[in-house]
Amino acid sequence: MSGTFVGMPSFPRAAKEAVHNKTLRDNLRHATHTIRDKRAKAVAELADWAELREAGKQIKDHTLRHLDRYLVQLESRVTEAGGTVHWAADADEANRIVADLVKATGESEVVKVKSMATQEIGLNEALEAEGIAAYETDLAELIVQLGDDRPSHILVPAIHRNRGEIRDIFREKMADWGRAAPHGLSDTPADLAEAARLHLREKFLRAKVGISGANFMVAETGTLVVFESEGNGRMCLTLPETLISVVGIEKVVPTWRDLEVFLQTLPRSSTAERMNPYTSTWTGTADGDGPRTFHLVLLDNGRTDTLADEVGRQALRCIRCSACLNVCPVYERAGGHAYGSVYPGPIGAILSPQLRGTQSEIDASLPYASSLCGACYEVCPVAIDIPEVLVHLRERVADQGGKGHRVEKAAMKAAGWVLDHPGVLGAGERVASRTRKLHPSKLPGAGAWTRSRELPEMPAEPFRDWWKKNRKPKSDGKKP
Amino acid sequence: MTTDPSIDPSGTPRSGSRERILARIRAAVADAPDAPEVTRDYLDTHTPDSTMVDLLAENLADYRAVVHRTDSAGLAELLRQLLAEHGSRTVLVPPGLPPSWLASADPTRIPDREESTAQELDEVDSVVTGCAVAIAETGTIVLDGGPDQGRRRISLVPDHHICVVRAPEQVVASVPQAMPRLDPTRPLTWISGPSATSDIELDRVEGVHGPRTLEVVLVED
Numbered sequence: 001m002s003g004t005f006v007g008m009p010s011f012p013r014a015a016k017e018a019v020h021n022k023t024l025r026d027n028l029r030h031a032t033h034t035i036r037d038k039r040a041k042a043v044a045e046l047a048d049w050a051e052l053r054e055a056g057k058q059i060k061d062h063t064l065r066h067l068d069r070y071l072v073q074l075e076s077r078v079t080e081a082g083g084t085v086h087w088a089a090d091a092d093e094a095n096r097i098v099a100d101l102v103k104a105t106g107e108s109e110v111v112k113v114k115s116m117a118t119q120e121i122g123l124n125e126a127l128e129a130e131g132i133a134a135y136e137t138d139l140a141e142l143i144v145q146l147g148d149d150r151p152s153h154i155l156v157p158a159i160h161r162n163r164g165e166i167r168d169i170f171r172e173k174m175a176d177w178g179r180a181a182p183h184g185l186s187d188t189p190a191d192l193a194e195a196a197r198l199h200l201r202e203k204f205l206r207a208k209v210g211i212s213g214a215n216f217m218v219a220e221t222g223t224l225v226v227f228e229s230e231g232n233g234r235m236c237l238t239l240p241e242t243l244i245s246v247v248g249i250e251k252v253v254p255t256w257r258d259l260e261v262f263l264q265t266l267p268r269s270s271t272a273e274r275m276n277p278y279t280s281t282w283t284g285t286a287d288g289d290g291p292r293t294f295h296l297v298l299l300d301n302g303r304t305d306t307l308a309d310e311v312g313r314q315a316l317r318c319i320r321c322s323a324c325l326n327v328c329p330v331y332e333r334a335g336g337h338a339y340g341s342v343y344p345g346p347i348g349a350i351l352s353p354q355l356r357g358t359q360s361e362i363d364a365s366l367p368y369a370s371s372l373c374g375a376c377y378e379v380c381p382v383a384i385d386i387p388e389v390l391v392h393l394r395e396r397v398a399d400q401g402g403k404g405h406r407v408e409k410a411a412m413k414a415a416g417w418v419l420d421h422p423g424v425l426g427a428g429e430r431v432a433s434r435t436r437k438l439h440p441s442k443l444p445g446a447g448a449w450t451r452s453r454e455l456p457e458m459p460a461e462p463f464r465d466w467w468k469k470n471r472k473p474k475s476d477g478k479k480p
Numbered sequence: 481m482t483t484d485p486s487i488d489p490s491g492t493p494r495s496g497s498r499e500r501i502l503a504r505i506r507a508a509v510a511d512a513p514d515a516p517e518v519t520r521d522y523l524d525t526h527t528p529d530s531t532m533v534d535l536l537a538e539n540l541a542d543y544r545a546v547v548h549r550t551d552s553a554g555l556a557e558l559l560r561q562l563l564a565e566h567g568s569r570t571v572l573v574p575p576g577l578p579p580s581w582l583a584s585a586d587p588t589r590i591p592d593r594e595e596s597t598a599q600e601l602d603e604v605d606s607v608v609t610g611c612a613v614a615i616a617e618t619g620t621i622v623l624d625g626g627p628d629q630g631r632r633r634i635s636l637v638p639d640h641h642i643c644v645v646r647a648p649e650q651v652v653a654s655v656p657q658a659m660p661r662l663d664p665t666r667p668l669t670w671i672s673g674p675s676a677t678s679d680i681e682l683d684r685v686e687g688v689h690g691p692r693t694l695e696v697v698l699v700e701d
Binding site: 027030034035045047048052054055061062064065068087140162189190193196204205218223234237239249261278279281283290304307310 | 498505512523668677685691
């Protein structure tokens with residue numbers, strides 16, 4: 001599987017291919033516009049949306065301020081309820097813990113409910129290296145996995161694929177992973193979903209180990225919560241004998257009651273529904289119902305670094321609803337892959353460079369992958385000021401220096417001198433007009449700006465010359 | 481902080497990572513301003529009690545659950561009819577389902593037993609359960625594994641689920657009203673319409689892995 005983002009080029013280069021792929025752009029445009037319109041309606045049904053948003057923000061801020069206390073409380077409650085808690089400082093440690101737990105069961109395959117955290121740490125690849133096959137069971141994740149592809153959206157990871165592409169992937173690849181696609185499979189969504197149902201059911205019914213993430217963890221009760229639609233989550237959380245959940249430390253909330261806020265804001269922000277079809281909660285293990293063994297792996301992997309940044313820490317409020325992706329004009333054109341991480345779109349542009357640091361080319365470019373239009377902030381159900389964090393991270397990237405920034409500084413300095421000397425500016429304009437036929441439509445080497453934009457055509461004559469010619473002197477002989 | 485990180489309340493082995501992560505958290509927020517307790521200015525409900533049951537029926541149907549309304553006297557006959565219309569030959573029965581509910585039904589009863597395998601459950605045509613609470617504003621029924629609901633998997637594996645809701649006593653208007661009525665130490669399943677996916681071009685398709693047909697019977701006396 002090529003689920004890894006290591007060695008990604010910078011955002012502008014990665015986006016360049018996407019903005020010229022018309023199928024991709026059409027798929028994305030259709031999807032994002034459909035969801036954003038539905039979301040606006042779902043949100044409008046609640047007269048207290050602003051108050052819910054504020055409460056969600058406050059719950060998360062309060063939790064982050066006292067994160068140590070709530071994690072310790074969570075650990076106690078999960079342990080009392082029959083679970084085992086593990087702490088993982090980074091991806092390698094988390095992967096090793098999970099691989100060891102799976103190996104201890106004697107199994108060589110696991111079923112997975114979609115989890116951003118396990119994608120972030122590359123768990124499937126790590127398990128594969130240990131001889132363990134991890135089957136993704138969310139329909140979109142299945143499409144991505146069978147297509148040897150990468151997810152491009154938080155909520156609908158295969159948003160970049162249309163029905164014809166999905167049918168082709170199922171026809172060609174399903175047999176390699178288990179039950180083959182039915183003969184003569186059509187490209188209607190109902191038939192494709194049925195093919196996935198048949199293919200995955202044989203895996204669910206025999207699975208002994210399930211792996212999940214969680215949307216929330218409740219400190220006071222030790223309860224974990226998963227929101228989903230298809231029932232694949234319920235299958236993974238209920239049928240196997242062993243359940244292993246890998247969850248970022250920022251997913252904890254203090255009380256059971258706190259969930260009443262997110263149960264209202266997450267589905268409406270995410271799938272634009274009043275409620276997602278299935279929500280499962282579990283507290284440790286239950287007698288005779290569901291897995292007999294439960295492990296919770298608490299994941300740091302850059303979250304404490306993010307927490308240490310007083311402007312950037314608000315990104316840890318994120319509840320992964322994806323509303324910011326669906327309103328973002330940059331995401332709509334560039335697609336999710338260009339962001340080079342499992343967290344695409346505006347939230348990815350602030351989360352990834354904080355979780356991973358800004359040293360790599362892709363992470364240094366992400367804070368610039370935005371027009372700062374602010375639409376993402378307006379729809380965020382926990383009021384993350386994404387533009388504020390973007391600007392803050394741009395400062396950090398600029399401070400660390402780099403080739404691009406030296407060129408930019410030199411260009412701005414030169415422009416300043418010309419604008420301060422009107423004679424030079426006038427002469428330059430006239431030369432530019434007379435040579436306009438010779439100008440290229442793009443300026444290779446003139447920076448990233450022109451790669452994704454057409455240069456404006458040079459006017460036939462400078463504005464100053466046009467002004468002089470077309471403004472006749474007034475009758476009193478004075479110039480206008 | 482009153483918690484001493486070197487004391488392990490559970491006796492489970494601790495890696496150095498636990499202490500390292502907690503120390504990093506404490507250092508990260510050491511200078512952060514105190515975060516006040518949460519103000520809860522949001523509404524407890526958006527719905528008057530008088531319209532609650534109608535709204536539940538409307539929102540369930542909007543999410544493509546099939547809604548039926550009856551009274552206690554009509555329940556057994558309605559359930560018989562629904563199972564017959566579905567062509568069910570077998571029906572899963574939670575241990576504490578009132579026997580009168582299925583008194584007239586024809587299918588063979590399959591008891592919810594711990595030792596049943598998932599493959600065996602996959603052969604069953606239908607399941608009938610009660611619920612813990614239903615939420616009108618979101619069109620949601622919540623199962624908590626109580627005696628009339630059984631294990632989580634029995635409402636998951638069969639392709640046809642009939643859920644009986646006693647109205648109005650099991651119905652609340654809103655999510656905030658549901659929370660105190662639920663016990664988080666029990667495994668809970670919140671169900672809003674049948675299994676669905678929108679992963680293919682955002683076209684909604686019912687029934688990927690959970691039951692493709694969800695019928696909700698509102699019993700009003």
